Amino acid sequence: xxxxxxxxxxxxxxxxxxxxxxxxxxxxxxxxxxxxxxxxxxxxxxxxxxxxxxxxxxxxxxxxxxxxxxxxxxxxxxxxxxxxxxxxxxxxxxxxxxxxxxxxxxxxxxxxxxxxxxxxxxxxxxxxxxxxxxxxxxxxxxxxxxxxxxxxxxxxxxxxxxxxxxxxxxxxxxxxxxxxxxxxxxxxxxxxxxxxxxxxxxxxxxxxxxxxxx
Numbered sequence: 001x002x003x004x005x006x007x008x009x010x011x012x013x014x015x016x017x018x019x020x021x022x023x024x025x026x027x028x029x030x031x032x033x034x035x036x037x038x039x040x041x042x043x044x045x046x047x048x049x050x051x052x053x054x055x056x057x058x059x060x061x062x063x064x065x066x067x068x069x070x071x072x073x074x075x076x077x078x079x080x081x082x083x084x085x086x087x088x089x090x091x092x093x094x095x096x097x098x099x100x101x102x103x104x105x106x107x108x109x110x111x112x113x114x115x116x117x118x119x120x121x122x123x124x125x126x127x128x129x130x131x132x133x134x135x136x137x138x139x140x141x142x143x144x145x146x147x148x149x150x151x152x153x154x155x156x157x158x159x160x161x162x163x164x165x166x167x168x169x170x171x172x173x174x175x176x177x178x179x180x181x182x183x184x185x186x187x188x189x190x191x192x193x194x195x196x197x198x199x200x201x202x203x204x205x206x207x208x209x210x211x212x213x214x
Contacts, residue, residue: 002048003214005040006077007033008064009084009127012193012202013055028053031194035203044214052077060088060099061107068111073118079213080115080122081167081206084108085129085151086192093143101147105154112162123213124164125206128152130173132184132191144191167209169202176201 007013007028015031028034028051037051054071056063061084072080085104092098099107115122131148152170159166176197177184187198194202 002050003078004050004052004076005037005079006072006075006081007036007051007053007055008072008080008082009055010059010087011055011057012086013053013083014057015053015055015199017053017055022054023050023052029055031199032202032206035200036206039203039207040214047214049214055083058087058091059084060091061085061104061111062099065107065111068114072115076119077122079125079210080119081125081127081210082111083127083129085155086131086148088151089143089147090192101150101154104151105158108154109158109161112158112164116162116164123210124159124162125167125209126155126159126164127167127202127206128155128169130170132173132177132188165209167205169205172201172205173198 012031013029013033015029015033017029018026021027025034028037033051033053033055041049041051052075054075064082064084088099088104090098112124112126115124129148129151131144149170152168156166156168173187176187180187186195187201189195
């Protein structure tokens, strides 16, 4: 039986996807969504898997909520992954237009509840937001160090409360950085956006976390 898989989030998910090629290879961008989809399509060539990437660069959780009906519910995914949270801090630091922790949690919970009620058979994967203290985050290091882990804990708690899958990423990325003695340019380009190896790491973890979904 065919499955529809949808990736949702911000620029980390968007990864320069072609909006005109929704549901096709170029529509998956050049990041973890493409890598995960490519692996699964190769491993399950006869399962009728359909992959969509609806991540939008710059999105905060409130932006997801505003477009959730059209870009998620109407797609009717069987599997949905969400990666959001960095811009909720970043935009406050840079533009004074972020999303406070309590409001971030409230709206994120609304998204999950809405999805599970509308799509009763949908499998959800909530991905932990992450950051490293260099590049852009270094400019606001104290805020990033304080808030990103707290947003990650919020996402983990939401996953637990709704009995959906949580994908931890921060410790995996930290371990990868440590393993290369600080030469992390191939992992994250600016402390937030993954480079090639960073996207591959996320894709590998995504596949592991969703193994039972396929």
